[in-house]
Amino acid sequence: MNIVVCIKQVPNTNEVKIDPKTGTLIREGVPSIINPDDKAGLEAALRLKDSQGAHVTVLTMGPPQAETALREALAMGADEAVLVTDRAFGGADTWATAHTIAAAVEKLPYDLIITGRQAIDGDTAQVGPQIAENLNIPNISYAEEIKVEGEYVTVKRQFEDRYHILKAKMPCLITALSELNTPRYMTPGGIVDAYQKEIKKITRADLDVADGDIGLKGSPTRVVKTFTKSPKAAGTLVSNLNSQEAADYILEKLKEKFII
Amino acid sequence: MDFKLSAQQEMARTLFRDFAEKEVKPLAQEIDEEERFPTETLEKFRKYKFMGIPYSKEWGGAGCDTLTYEICLEELSKVCATTATMLSAHTSLGTWPILKYGTPEQKEKYVRKLCTGEYVGAFALTEPNAGTDSSAQQTKAVLDGDHYVLNGNKIFITNSGYADTYVIFAMTNKSLGNHGISAFIVEKNFPGFSVGKEEKKMGIRGSSTCELIFENCIVPKENLLGQEGKGFSIAMATLDNGRIGIAAQALGIAEGALDETIKYVKQRKQFGRPLAKFQNTQFEIADMVTKTKAAQLLMYRAAIAEDEKPRYSEEAAMAKLYCASTAMDVTTRCLQLHGGYGYTREYPIERMMRDAKITEIYEGTSEVQKMVISKYAFK
Secondary structure (H helix, E strand, C coil): CEEEEECCEEECCCCCEECCCCCCEECCCCCEEECHHHHHHHHHHHHHHHHHCCEEEEEEECCHHHHHHHHHHHHHCCCEEEEECCHHHCCCCHHHHHHHHHHHHCCCCCCEEEEECCCCCCCCCCHHHHHHHHHCCCEEEEEEEEEEECCEEEEEEECCCCEEEEEEECCEEEEECHHHCCCCCCCHHHHHHHHHCCCEEECHHHCCCCHHHCCCCCCCCCCCCCCCCCCCCCCCCCCCCCHHHHHHHHHHHHHHCCCC | CCCCCCHHHHHHHHHHHHHHHHHHHHHHHHHHHCCCCCHHHHHHHHHCCCCCCCCCHHHCCCCCCHHHHHHHHHHHHHHCHHHHHHHHHHHHHHHHHHHHHCCHHHHHHHHHHHHHCCCCEEEECCECCECCCCCCCCCEEEEECCEEEEEEEEEEEECCCCCCEEEEEEECCHHHHHHHEEEEEEECCCCCEEEEEECCCCCCCCCCEEEEEEEEEEEEHHHEECCCCCHHHHHHHHHHHHHHHHHHHHHHHHHHHHHHHHHHHHHCEECCEEHHHCHHHHHHHHHHHHHHHHHHHHHHHHHHHHHHCCCCHHHHHHHHHHHHHHHHHHHHHHHHHHCHHHHCCCCCHHHHHHHHHHHHCCCCCHHHHHHHHHHHHCC
């Protein structure tokens, strides 16, 4: 079985501070890690490799320093690593990112693609499902449990107050939650091996994509501003109203706040 | 001269630090209070292949360089000196001499199992009357046909009680003095071998430290390590390599103490402000941080020397001497900065101070290190 795991190198947002003047993240000096949801996805792939045999390829789209994240994945036990990197890919939003990654993944043999649910620096949760759409394969997101039997995957998909059990035929894509498992540590010998392996690089020239679909040009969305939300007040609890009274109350409040 | 670690060494440090924080630190106080050998950590060392870090993959090791291994001991010691003792005695003292001096058959029989952690290793030189005066060996080994018969005892042996193999030293020819000492590989099941009482210690209380008893112990001839009479030089070479590990341990203890203390003085308030705002605190910290950084450079230099040169006794001795005295000094001053709370077991600093002391004693006392260093100075 061939598994492709997509990972992202992110700043460790536990340690990141917000610049009080600009309201943006201060990334300088902050250590980089493999995005936690992605790491859980990688661990899931490695467990499948341990239990039923699989070739695990880990892939990331990023600047040259993203190579460190790939080395860490290799040191955990991934077989192969691919870095999708080019200045032309820079400035991409989730749409352009997913388009680029899908084009790269298409060059690899895969039965199963695993991505993380969302990155701790972007928090959109869009790239995984978008990759699946680009590749025209089914996707199951928010995986809390993954089983593989023959050509099928069975996934426990998390909801707020319940879960679904979904079955899909491979090839397909799964997005993983960090709750899926506790990722293994690297081993010291694994680190030695990881630095001896060659990381395959995929650049703009290797991909069958249009300039208008990648990078900043290919991004229909633009981040205007990021800021920390001001803390909300506790709110007012209004109870014991019938539905008419409740509707009147809400209408009153909306008018009060000039929303309508 | 490059003062930077390689990307590989940095990644290894991240692994060791992560592992130490998550797996070792939560147990540290408990194993000290209960004087308990951390068998669960030993299991994790096996699982994550930490038991043969500086040894080649050919033997089941990780294939890392010496500095990477010492960084592992440094990171472990920041949170738990006992755990580092367990690993360094196994790796540097229990495995190294067999790999270096063993016959192909001995290496095949023991080294792989030691590197994978299937076997735990130990080293036994010290006797009741042979500490620093290690050549005064009273344990005797007499050749009798196809085996040696050993009689005597060893004390203060780390990992005893959990070890599968021991590198033992015994007198085969008293008339030759130093050159009459030989080394043997003894398995725990050899007839006539037993582990005696457990020592109660000031620090590294979770480390297993027992007496070994040889009563007509039968050791097959094939288990002579190196040649007869070469035991003393094997012991000294082993200790040279082991003492860099103790330097790493002492360094880690000092660094761990500083981490805890910097955290403490930032939040502890007296006279209306944090202790960190007082100049005495600042100057103490500045002094200790500088000293510890200097100790780190000496330790790293010794680790690199081990891989680059056949003889590195001078570097190893300097590293151990300075790191151990730094650990003792830093932990004492850090405890003082904690004040009354530092004296209680609610904070880890008192354990760190108790743990630091042994680094000035075992694997060659600080006085022995001075003997080595001055010998080189007067050459």
